[in-house]
Amino acid sequence: MSDLAVSPSLLTPNVAAPTARSEAETARMRATAEQFEASFLSQMLKPMFEGISTDGPFGGGxxxxxxxxxxxxxxxxxxxxxxxxxxxxxVVSEMIRMQTEQSQTQPGATA
Known part of the structure; x- marks a missing residue:
């Protein structure tokens, strides 16, 4: 049974990631991440409504x-x-982390 235990660190998002370069950049990342979350939630909610009948006295037809x-x-x-x-x-935390990694490798990169 102990093989199925989930580490608490896997369930906790890494919100202590490095900060983005500017407020505008952070706001854009936040908006994109929220749009992604809304899209994900929409896909998860759709099956919940598939079996609901639209007829009857209070249905919308x-x-x-x-x-x-x-x-x-x-x-x-x-x-x-x-x-x-x-x-x-x-998602924002991961975007910031990836951006930081990319900016650290680009200035010194020689290719």
Missing amino acids: EAEGTWRSFMIDAMAKQTVRAGGIGLADT
Whole structure:
């Protein structure tokens, strides 16, 4: 059973990564990471709504089925605005780390 134990460090995002070069760059990375998290959440929410019937006294009929994907996308974006699931933090941290590694190897690189 101990073979299946997950290290707590694998579940905790590395938020203590190096900082980006500028505020604007950090803001762009954050926006991109949040868009990625919203897209991911949208894909995870879609199966939850697939079996729901749109007929009945309180159903929206065909229109509900047509607009459901937009509603799911809006729910995912709202979830990210409310704090999300932490995926954006991990993505930003990784983007900053990769950017720092790249900038450290480029000035001294000879090829």
